[in-house]
Amino acid sequence: MSDIGWAGVAISGLLVLVAVALSLWRQLGLERTIAWAAVRAAGQLLAVGGLLTVLLDPDVSILWSWLWVVAMVVFAAFTVRRRASEVPQVFTLALAAFGVASFVILGVLFGLGVFELEPRTLIPLAGLMIGNSMTATVLVARRLYDELRDKRDEVEARLALGQPSTEAARPYVRSALRTALTPQIETTKAVGLVILPGAMTGLILAGVDPVDAVMVQIAVMYVVLGSAAITSTVVSLGVQRRLFTRDHRLLPTPSSNG
């Protein structure tokens, strides 16, 4: 078990000074940004650590942990809205997407007994799941919105042939989903070869047997893959519903020339 202590943290902080020094030497102008990022990361993590200490206390109800999961879902939905602001009502869509993904994934992990349901497992797993599927969610929302706007002529030509809107949108939904999921699939393939993922590294550093750490990591990778697929699919269906009317018309989008 490695316990680095405050001294260890302080000494590792020397590496931040190295980064600052390099920035000064190469005149990158990033010294303040680097310092602020380092301080902010430490602050955020210490706050989370403190909160976790409280939540992991056996006397504290697991409801508080669930509340944290809900807060993470809401925060993630806000982040998606910020990064895909052009997509109408993307906040609601992201909220629904993370909600569905949490239900399915946590249902499998805890319902089928992969992990024991306790704050110690719930919070990190929900965090990994939500945090790692945010990028795919943003990508699919933006990509699908752009596709349906830029290829408006094509989509309307499909509609004019009598295709229902779901059918007319299918090629574009497919391409948006593939684009959004490919990075995650590539990461999954490279894991262990190029990437030593954080969860596993952390467990090994904390003294857990590498094989046990690897098993947890495999489960985590599957969680992330599954949740990225679920969130992006839910969002793609939602964007489609927002952009088409019930009577199969494609609504005008702000910068289209229709």
Added chain:
Amino acid sequence: MDASGAVPAAGVTVVVGPSGSGKSTLLRLCNRLEVPEAGVVRFRGDDLANLDPLHLRRRVGMVFQRPTPFTGTVRENLRVAEPALGDAAAVTALERVGLSGAFVDRDARQLSGGEAQRVCLARTLVTNPEVVLMDEVTSSVDPSATRALEELGAGLAAAGVPVLWVTHDLAQMRRLGDHVLVVIAGKIVHSGGAAALEADAPASVREFLAGGATHE
């Protein structure tokens, strides 16, 4: 758009007017890609609002200004309109628009503008529409393809499929129109037979017609 008028159930009806006058909107209303904010669009007496849009769009086919070939071969393009389309029927559909059967295996995205526009017409005709809407279909193709598309439009009308043909090209209107609707600033300002048009029309229409071609 504040238009009122009727399109005869035969021949080529040319919708003409300056750019931005609402010609395309008129066609989009007929194909139900748009719905009127007020008023009624009727097809053979039925209010479009009461008809199934998907079925209506197959009865009222539409070809757009810019060719819209879909990814894939010409055969796959035709099958978007009719998934069960066999090879023989695909060849027939292409021959109907003056393309050889050899086109079925071509990549639709690699065709010239004129070829692609004909494939788009073939794709629309595969659904056996009762009426065909042509929205400035010759505006991005060369003169020989323009002639070919005009002949196809006239041919359809002669074969009993009325055509509603939008253009801003007055020469094209004179070549094609059995009936003419003049649309200016969102209003149908004149509707009449093409032959008597210049004489019958009110001053504002004569002025537009005398102005020669306007540019989109």
